[in-house]
Amino acid sequence: MARQILFEHINVPGINTLETYVSKGGYQSLARAFKMTPDEVTEEVKKSGLRGRGGAGFPTGMKWSFLDKKSDKPRYLVCNGDESEPGTFKDRHLMMNIPHALIEGMIVSSYALGARTSYIYVRGEMMPVIRVLEKAIQEAYKAGYLGNNIQGSGYSLDLYVQPGGGAYICGEETALLESLEGKRGNPRNKPPFPAVWGLYGCPTVVNNVETIADVPWIVNHGGDAYAAIGIGKSTGTKLISACGNINKPGIYEIELGLPVEEFIYSDQYCGGIPNGKKLKAVVAGGSSVPILPADLILKTANGEPRLMSYESLNDGGFVSGTMLGSGGFIVYDEDQCIVRNLWNFTRFYHHESCGQCSPCREGTGWMEKVLHRIEYGHGKMSDIDLLVDVAKKIEGKTICPLGEAAAWPVASAIRHFRAEFEAHVSDPGSCCKKHLHREMTSVH
Amino acid sequence: MSILSDSAILEINNLKSRYPQGKQKSALLPALHIAQAEKGWLPVDAMDEVAGILQIKPIEVYEVATFYTMFHVKPVGKYVIEVCRTGPCCTIGAEELIQYMEDKLGISVGETTDDGLFTLKTVECLAACGMGPVLQIGPDYTYRENMTREKFDLMIEELRNKS
Ligand SMILES: Cc1cc2nc3c(=O)[nH]c(=O)nc-3n(C[C@H](O)[C@H](O)[C@H](O)COP(=O)(O)O)c2cc1C
Ligand code: SF4
Ligand code: FES
Numbered sequence: 001m002a003r004q005i006l007f008e009h010i011n012v013p014g015i016n017t018l019e020t021y022v023s024k025g026g027y028q029s030l031a032r033a034f035k036m037t038p039d040e041v042t043e044e045v046k047k048s049g050l051r052g053r054g055g056a057g058f059p060t061g062m063k064w065s066f067l068d069k070k071s072d073k074p075r076y077l078v079c080n081g082d083e084s085e086p087g088t089f090k091d092r093h094l095m096m097n098i099p100h101a102l103i104e105g106m107i108v109s110s111y112a113l114g115a116r117t118s119y120i121y122v123r124g125e126m127m128p129v130i131r132v133l134e135k136a137i138q139e140a141y142k143a144g145y146l147g148n149n150i151q152g153s154g155y156s157l158d159l160y161v162q163p164g165g166g167a168y169i170c171g172e173e174t175a176l177l178e179s180l181e182g183k184r185g186n187p188r189n190k191p192p193f194p195a196v197w198g199l200y201g202c203p204t205v206v207n208n209v210e211t212i213a214d215v216p217w218i219v220n221h222g223g224d225a226y227a228a229i230g231i232g233k234s235t236g237t238k239l240i241s242a243c244g245n246i247n248k249p250g251i252y253e254i255e256l257g258l259p260v261e262e263f264i265y266s267d268q269y270c271g272g273i274p275n276g277k278k279l280k281a282v283v284a285g286g287s288s289v290p291i292l293p294a295d296l297i298l299k300t301a302n303g304e305p306r307l308m309s310y311e312s313l314n315d316g317g318f319v320s321g322t323m324l325g326s327g328g329f330i331v332y333d334e335d336q337c338i339v340r341n342l343w344n345f346t347r348f349y350h351h352e353s354c355g356q357c358s359p360c361r362e363g364t365g366w367m368e369k370v371l372h373r374i375e376y377g378h379g380k381m382s383d384i385d386l387l388v389d390v391a392k393k394i395e396g397k398t399i400c401p402l403g404e405a406a407a408w409p410v411a412s413a414i415r416h417f418r419a420e421f422e423a424h425v426s427d428p429g430s431c432c433k434k435h436l437h438r439e440m441t442s443v444h
Numbered sequence: 445m446s447i448l449s450d451s452a453i454l455e456i457n458n459l460k461s462r463y464p465q466g467k468q469k470s471a472l473l474p475a476l477h478i479a480q481a482e483k484g485w486l487p488v489d490a491m492d493e494v495a496g497i498l499q500i501k502p503i504e505v506y507e508v509a510t511f512y513t514m515f516h517v518k519p520v521g522k523y524v525i526e527v528c529r530t531g532p533c534c535t536i537g538a539e540e541l542i543q544y545m546e547d548k549l550g551i552s553v554g555e556t557t558d559d560g561l562f563t564l565k566t567v568e569c570l571a572a573c574g575m576g577p578v579l580q581i582g583p584d585y586t587y588r589e590n591m592t593r594e595k596f597d598l599m600i601e602e603l604r605n606k607s
Contacts, residue, residue: 074464086530086569117464124477124514125526125570127585160462165473165512168568182472182504184511200467241574244535249574287531287569328573330532344531348568 002268003229005217005237006210007253010098016132018139021100027145029216033108034153036219041112045215047223049235054080054171054208055286055326057310061223066195067113068203076204077115078180079106079212081122081129082164082171086287086348087328090239091209093251095122095129099136103159105212107145108219110157113205117158120209121176124164133161168352172400173206175354186354187400210239231257234309238327245333247271260284260306261298264331277333281416284313285325287345288405290412291338292322318412338417339424342409343371349406360403363394367410374421376439377428384421388414447490452482456497469500472508476515481583485516513567521556521563523603526580527591529566532573541577542566544593548600561607562600 014020021027033041046061067075079102083091095102102120110118122130137159140146148156162180164170170179174188177199198204214236218226227235234256243249246264248271254263263269264279273279282297283289300306301320306313313324332341350364367390373379391407398404414421423430446453455478459471475498479490486509495502509515516524527542542553549557549564556563572578575589581599588599 083571084569087532087573088569089571089573089575092571123571124473124512125567125580125585127477128587158462162462162470163474163477165476165508166514166567167512179473180470181467182469182498182500182508184507200464243532243573243576251574330535330573332535336535341531341535344529344534348530351568 002253002258003237003255004253005229006094006098006101006213006239015098016096016100016136018100018136018143021098022143026100027104027143029104029108029219030145030151030153033111033219034151034155038112038114041108041219044218044223045112048214048218048226049223049230049233050211050214050218050226051234051310052208053210053214053238053327055085055288057324060207060211063195063207064113064205066193067205068196071196071203073202074117075113075115076199076202077106077110077113077118078173078177078199078204078206079118079120079209080171080173080176080206081120081126081209082168082176083126083209084123084168084171084352085326085328086345087241087243087283087330088286088326089241089243090251090327092126092129093241094209094213094239095126096132099133100140101213101216102133102209103136103140103145105215106159107140107150107157109205109207109212109215110159111155112215115205116156117160119160119162119180119199121162121164121170121180123170124166127163130161130163137161167354168348169354169400169402172402175400176206177204184354186356187402189399229255231307231309232311234311234324238308238324240308240327240329242270242329242331244329244331245273245277245336246331247274254308256307256309257312258308260308263308263329264298270329270331273331273333277335279331280334280336281332281338283322283328283330283332283409285323286328287330287348288408289323289325290318290321290408291416292320292412293416296320296416297322318408319415322412337375338413338420339371339375342413343368343375345409346371346406349402353402353406357398357403359394359397360406363390363403364406366390367406371410374424377424379421379425379428381422381425383425384414384418447487447493448479448482452478453493453497456494460498468498469504471498472500472505473512476505476509480515484522484583485519519556522561522607524563524565524582526565526567526570528568528570528572528576528578530569530573532569533576533578536576538577541591541593541596545596548596561604 009024042064050060051057167185169175170185175185179185194204265272279294300315346368350368355361391410394403394407456475460468463470491505495505577591
C-alpha cells in the first residue's frame with residue numbers, strides 16, 4: 001500500500017466524529033505544537049518542503065514567514081475551500097469524510113501564525129460539507145480543542161466556516177478575501193500581498209484545505225520525516241482527483257514521484273482506459289494547466305518517464321510540459337474531441353471572469369465565440385491563429401491569474417492538436433457533435 | 445412588517461459575532477443563504493431587510509446577490525435542478541443528459557415548468573467530476589452523483605409525488 005498521510009484512516013467507520021478521530025491519534029499535534037514556539041512550528045513546516053496544494057505550489061513555510069510580524073493588527077488564517085477548478089474534487093472529499101483533519105490543521109497552523117480567529121471559506125454549493133464542518137467544529141469546542149485557553153496552553157482560537165455564493169473566481173485568494181468581507185469576488189491588485197494586507201487589511205495567510213491538513217503530520221513527525229517522502233523538491237504526498245475516461249475515477253493519495261503511466265494504468269489507481277480505448281490526452285492539474293498528448297504525458301520530450309511531481313510534470317516548460325496544479329487529473333480517450341473540450345473550458349472561463357480587466361473579460365469572450373464557430377463548422381483557417389493571438393494578448397496583462405488560466409489551455413491545445421482544429425475547419429461534417437440533437441450554447 | 449421570519453432574523457443577527465466589531469458586512473453571504481432558504485429566492489424587500497439587519501446599504505446587497513450564481517433574484521421553481529455542464533462531466537455524457545432533461549421536463553435550461561415545480565439550470569463544475577454526471581438539488585443542495593436517464597426519471601417522479 002502506498003504511503004498515506006491524509007487518508008490513512010479515511011475509510012474507518014465513524015472517522016467523521018471526534019471520538020473516532022481521536023481514537024486514531026487525532027488532535028495529538030496540538031500538545032506537541034504547544035510545547036514549541038510558534039516560530040518553531042513554522043520552522044518544521046519550512047523543513048518539510050511542503051508546497052501549497054491549491055495550485056501554485058508555493059512553499060508553505062516560506063509563505064508563513066512572510067506574515068508581517070511587526071504589525072500590531074490581528075492576524076488571520078483563512079482556509080481556501082472554494083474548490084472550483086474543473087477536474088478538482090479532493091478537498092470536498094477530505095472535508096466531508098474527515099473534517100477533523102482540517103480542523104486540527106487549522107488549530108496548529110493558526111497557532112504558528114498567531115491568529116486568534118480563523119475562517120474556512122467553503123464554496124456555497126457545498127452546503128452538505130458546510131453542515132459537516134460546523135458539526136465537527138462544535139465537537140472540537142466541546143472537547144476543548146477550540147475556544148479559550150486550549151488545553152491550558154494559554155492559546156485561544158475561534159474558528160468559523162464561511163459559505164461562498166457560487167463563483168469560481170473566489171478561489172483566487174484576494175477575491176476570496178473580498179468575498180469574506182461580504183463583497184463581490186473581485187481580485188485585488190498585488191502587491192500588497194495578503195501577508196501584509198489581507199482580511200480587513202490585516203496580515204493574512206490563505207492556504208488550501210489539503211495544505212493545512214498536512215500540517216499535523218509534520219508537527220507530529222517532524223519536517224525532516226515529511227521531506228523524506230516524495231522526490232526531490234516535491235516532498236510528501238498529494239491528493240489526486242482523477243476523472244474522465246478511466247476505469248476507476250476517484251481521489252487517490254499518492255507519494256509524489258509516482259510514474260504517470262503507473263497512475264493511469266495500475267489497478268491501484270485509475271485502472272486504465274475503459275473499453276480498450278487508447279489514451280489521447282491528459283490535463284494533469286485542473287483545467288487551467290496545459291493539456292498534453294498521450295506521448296508527452298507518459299514521457300518527457302527527452303524520453304524520460306514522466307512522474308507525478310512538480311518538477312517532472314513541468315519538464316519541458318510549456319513547450320512540452322505542464323503543471324501538477326491542483327491535482328485535478330482529467331483523462332481523455334481517443335474518442336474525445338479536443339476542440340469541443342477546449343470550447344467548453346473557454347466558455348467556463350468567460351462565464352467566470354469577474355469582468356474587472358478588459359483583456360480577460362473581452363478576450364475570454366472572443367475565444368469562446370471563435371471556438372464555438374470552429375466547433376460548429378463555421379470556422380475559418382485564420383481563426384486558429386487568431387485564437388493563439390488572443391490568448392497571447394491576455395497572458396500577463398491582467399489583475400489576477402484567471403487570465404493565464406484561460407489562455408494556457410488554448411495555447412497548449414492548438415500547439416499539440418493543431419491538425420484537429422484544421423480538420424474542424426476543412427471538413428466540418430466530421431465533427432463529433434453529431435450525437436447531440438441541439439447545439440449547446442452559452443446559457444448564462 | 446418584516447418579510448423574514450423571527451428565527452431567520454435572529455439567525456442573521458447571530459452571525460455578526462463571527463466577525464470583528466464593525467465588520468458585520470462579512471455576514472452578507474451567509475445571511476443571503478438564510479433568506480433564500482426561507483423565501484426560495486431573493487425578492488427585493490428580503491434583500492432590503494438583510495441590509496437593515498446588517499446595517500449596510502441595500503445596493504451593497506444587490507450587487508453581491510447579482511454577482512454570485514447561487515442567488516436567485518427572480519422567482520424559481522420549488523425544486524431547482526442544477527446540473528454540471530463543465531468539461532470533465534461532458535467527457536462522460538453530461539451534454540446528452542442535459543438535453544434529455546430538457547426534453548423530459550419540456551423546458552429549456554433556465555426555465556421553470558408550468559406547474560412551478562422544477563427549474564432547470566446548468567452550473568459549472570461542482571467538484572464531483574469523478575462521480576459525474578452530477579446534479580445538485582435544493583432546498584438542501586444534495587448532490588446526485590453518477591446520474592443516468594433512469595435515475596433522473598425516478599427523481600422527478602418522486603418529487604412530483606411528494607408535492
Ligand atoms: C482563478 C483562480 C482560482 C483558484 N481557485 C482555487 C481553489 O479553488 N482552491 C485553492 O485552494 N486555491 C485556488 N487558487 C489558488 C489561490 O489563489 C491560492 O494560491 C491558494 O489558495 C494558496 O494556498 P496554497 O498555498 O496552500 O496552495 C486559485 C487561483 C486562481 C487564480
Ligand atoms: S483576470 Fe479576469 S478574473 Fe482576474 S481580475 Fe481580471 S477580469 Fe477578473
Ligand atoms: S465537471 Fe462536473 S463536477 Fe466537475
